[in-house]
Amino acid sequence: TRSVYFFGNGSADGTRDMKTILGGKGANLAEMTNLGVPVPPGFTIAAHRCVSYLADGLVDEAFREEVTRALERLEEVSGKRFGDASNPLLVSVRSGASVSMPGMMETILNLGLNDETVEGLAKASGNPRFAYDSYRRFLQMYADVVLGVPIAKFEQLLGSKRVTNGVTTDSELSADALRALVHEYQQLIRFTTGHEFPMDPQVQLWGAIEAVWNSWTLKKAVDYRRVNSIPHTLGTGVNIVSMVFGNMGEDSGTGVAFTRDPSTGERRFYGEFLVNAQGEDVVAGIRTPLHIDDMETMLPAAYTALMATQDRLEKHFRDMQDIEFTVERGTLYLLQTRTGKRTTAAALRIALDMVDEGLISQREAVLRMQPNQLDQLLHPVISSDVRATALAVGLPASPGAASGIVVFDPDVAERRHAAGEQVILVREETTPEDFHGIVAARAVLTARGGMTSHAAVVARGMGKCAIVGCTALEISHEQRSMRIGEHVINEGDWITLDGGTGRVFAGDLPTQPSEVMRVNNGALSAADAPTYRGFAKLMGWADEDRRLRVRANADTPRDARVARNFGAEGIGLCRTEHMFFEGERITAMREMIVARDLGGRRRALEKLLPMQRADFEGIFQAMDGFPVTIRLLDPPLHEFLPHGGEESTMLAQSLGLTRPELARIVAALHETNPMLGHRGCRLGIVYPEITEMQARAIFEAAVRAHRRGIDVRPEIMVPLVSDVSELRHQREIIERAADQVMGVMGERVPYLIGTMIELPRAALTAGEIATEADFFSFGTNDLTQTTFGLSRDDAGRFLPHYIDKGILAEDPFQVLDRKGVGKLISWAVRDGRATRADLKVGICGEHGGEPQSVAFCHEVGFDYVSCSPYRVPVARLAAAHAAL
């Protein structure tokens, strides 16, 4: 198969659709070339070469031949020759996988320079300073990436050079100083590696290609893929691109830009650049870059070309682009374009604006929004009544408010996070090596770098708060502290960041709900909330596309209201036991549990009934017109018992028992394996009066609410059924209670009785169970637990190792296991509907708010999913994606 794809002279072998073969960078370089956008010519080595090289370490002859031919073509197109002493072709060797992994792998610039070609470059350009600057950059990058010489050693030599020459920046170093520096670099390489630096450009080229392939397995790259669920099997493409130079003087430069603001989504070109600089100088935060608007006066012709090009690229790719460009002696070149990372608020705004601009359809807008991203809109911000003055203000790179202890080192961040602390990683700037520290931190703060710096891009991508370019910070690594003006902050001190405004505060400040949350709870009107309005509009579009209904798991009227305001269409799970944990109720509950006879139990239940009834009424009201599924008492009884001490003394007193008597009762209730013990419908079977009381409370509440004009639709759910006869038994009690209540109250309301399917035996005998059930709700937490035989409460000790070792691809408690649990579910749906065609089917486990699991529910024909109130928007959007 073909391994090399050329681009240059206005045409390319590849296109944007070939990302899996060429990697994103290569595919888009090809696409830009075909578009006629100025891109320096080059060629791309397909990613499958990386995969095979990493497998066997071999580079075969036929492939070498392909590369040689492409290089010859590049010489032809550029009119320069690789290794030619008078007019040398120089190239960059760049990584680029099919999924963007910014800064995770390696790039080498100025390859092809040696002691002879550098002279040629000096002559050809008439600029020896530039030639030696390029050479020393090449030596340093190549030694770092290919030969493993630590970059810091080069930085040290460069630093001393500045000092001995009495200058403060690299660009002030003269040609002679740089020539001397090149010798020192070469000595350093000889000394560290025991070999001469390779002067043969062919050796350089293959060394660089192999290093790029190997960079696929660098720790930071592997970490990045793990966090972002990118398969390790993709491999990276390698791009060999002829060099253009931003370091040729004051009429040259390099920069990065976004076609729209990545933080707010505002439609304005947003970028940063540096004059007389090369490659990554901007992103690395080595010098603080200039605002793109300044380019208009400094490099006017290139600026005009850039504006036209960015507009063209955005229209062509029909999405916000993140671009890299270089200006060589006034001429603009594009070196990269890709879909830009953005905050959720920006993503919303851009999608809606692009629909208005006629660039994309409503459907595309819905599909572009990733369901899990919506979470970010609910992040808290610093309370508006906090009067603290900011210590410093940096660039607001990624929103959200976060407090934590200051940590200056990524390893320390990882360690203290693992120990349960909230940390904020503070650095001069971050590099891809810091990735694990960013993962561990709640937020990132840097002293240098712009909105396009590494820290900004990575944090934004992870939905973490970040402030960058906060120039007031002076970090001292020896003292493990930083100074901001008069203030000294030590490692371990608390600070608070406001990523939305860029403000840094001392201490642990209180936060308040986000705009979207404040509209939800009525504290803010939608008229004053533009982000909320965008959110609501997009959700409305999503609703037009989805088939699945979305309900919420809510146990209180308050949760029910939050859920409804987020668009929940009913309650899929109301856990009655949660109602017993509050205040005085727990006492009544305990009385019920330790009652020695039926009379005692009934007396306690009579006390509980009005409390339950009031809660149900509130929930019915909040869900007027929508179904409410109420699950009968589920957990093992001893969960409610006193834990000794004061609690036990009081309970014994109120029951007229002695402490030893109470202790005996409690001991008798102890179970060896409570999750498989006396719980769920087993309670209602042994103590039918519990089921009866709960059913009465539900029906009385329903009739009362109905009398107040509320449209009530209770659905009573019997938990932990494994055989149809259990459900039949409970159903009789519930129906009897319904007839009694409605008879006495003289009013009927419609209701359903159904069951949870959360045990394998229930799933397997679903056809029989459906004879007694109006609906099934899959309790996938327990069903996962019982199908895997895996205790959810203990799995934390070993499941992470399973994920690490790749034994399981994902935690089955987070992402529904299609292969096993999913098989039981789809069987149960089919078998159940074979008995009862109109059987309603839903899910109420944690999985109901997880996008991949929602997609599964859609595929197997569920009627609805139910999830936590805060996941309702995620589920609505995921349901739309599943349907599109």
Ligand code: ADP
């Ligand atoms: P990354 O994936 O980390 O962004 P790149 O391969 O894009 O790495 O390159 C790093 C930097 O070098 C970028 O700023 C890019 O624009 C610049 N660069 C790469 N190739 C060339 C080239 N042929 N000429 C000039 N600059 C280049």
Ligand code: MG
């Ligand atoms: Mg790049």
Ligand code: MG
């Ligand atoms: Mg359960």
